[in-house]
Amino acid sequence: MKNFNNKRGLMKKIIFLITIFLLGITLTVTAFGVDKKTLIVYFSLPEGSDPNNLSIEGENSTVVIDGKVLGNTEYMAKIIQENTGADIYRIVPKIPYDISNHRNLTNFAKEEQKNNARPEIANKIIDVSQYDTLFIGYPIWWADLPMILYTFFDNVDLSGKTIIPFGTHGGSGFAGTVETIKKLESKAKVSDNGRIISRNAIANSEKNIINWLENLGYKK
Numbered sequence: 001m002k003n004f005n006n007k008r009g010l011m012k013k014i015i016f017l018i019t020i021f022l023l024g025i026t027l028t029v030t031a032f033g034v035d036k037k038t039l040i041v042y043f044s045l046p047e048g049s050d051p052n053n054l055s056i057e058g059e060n061s062t063v064v065i066d067g068k069v070l071g072n073t074e075y076m077a078k079i080i081q082e083n084t085g086a087d088i089y090r091i092v093p094k095i096p097y098d099i100s101n102h103r104n105l106t107n108f109a110k111e112e113q114k115n116n117a118r119p120e121i122a123n124k125i126i127d128v129s130q131y132d133t134l135f136i137g138y139p140i141w142w143a144d145l146p147m148i149l150y151t152f153f154d155n156v157d158l159s160g161k162t163i164i165p166f167g168t169h170g171g172s173g174f175a176g177t178v179e180t181i182k183k184l185e186s187k188a189k190v191s192d193n194g195r196i197i198s199r200n201a202i203a204n205s206e207k208n209i210i211n212w213l214e215n216l217g218y219k220k
Contacts, residue, residue, distance in 0.1 A: 037130055038086035038218065042137035042166075043146055044071030047099045057102035060170070061139075063203050072168035072202045073137045076195075079209045080135055080166070085220045087131070093148055094122040112147040119148040125155050133162040133218075136181070140167060140196075143175040150184070159187035164216065165194035168202055191216075 048058030049069050063075040070078065074090075081088045097105060112119065128134065138149050163185060165178050174196045182190045195212045197205050213219040 036132040038084055038133045039128065039131040040077050040080055040086050040088040040135045042073050042077040043091040043148055044074035045097055046071035047102060060199050072199050073139050075202060076166055076209060077137050079206055083210055083213050083220065084218050089126040091148055091152055092122045094120040109141045113142050113144060117147045118151045118154060121148065121151055128156050128158065135164045135166055137166045140169040140172050140175050143172050145177050145180060153184045158185045162189045162191065164191045167196050168199055169196055170199050
């Protein structure tokens with residue numbers, strides 16, 4: 001009987017220690033955010049695809065990496081993805097923008113803004129319900145979000161999620177777009193520590209972006 005009680009007491013201790021160990025793992029995972037899922041959503045429009053034949057506007061809207069042309073905001077998204085391991089989703093318009101003429105493109109974007117348009121998204125909008133944090137990236141068009149970003153926000157529920165804006169600009173900074181996102185997603189937590197980078201500095205911005213991710217606590 002004594003041996004039975006000893007074994008029973010030992011088993012209780014083992015179960016207690018295992019429970020404490022598993023609880024410790026759970027708390028550690030939660031503390032370091034390992035159980036949090038992150039998504040990068042972005043829209044980018046490089047004005048050209050041939051690195052050897054880019055117009056001035058094409059050069060302003062792109063970064064060339066290893067012979068491949070990336071849009072400025074696409075380049076930011078790429079660096080964020082590489083350094084966070086987050087999933088990534090690119091917003092693609094169903095009707096492609098005409099990039100053959102910069103003036104026509106900017107006029108068309110202005111007309112979309114004037115009409116409060118909602119350009120249709122070609123690819124299926126990603127299910128955001130599984131994500132806790134979304135990095136949302138875009139270029140500044142006419143001191144505002146590109147109208148296709150409004151389409152995205154209209155079609156997702158970001159309540160309770162953290163939104164971290166990022167993007168590129170030609171001299172305007174965020175131009176009030178962070179406040180716009182706060183109004184569109186009033187039930188989300190929209191960070192005031194987003195990162196906007198000038199098109200003139202984007203090609204040399206990798207370290208800047210990585211440091212930003214480290215300060216936010218998202219660098220893997």
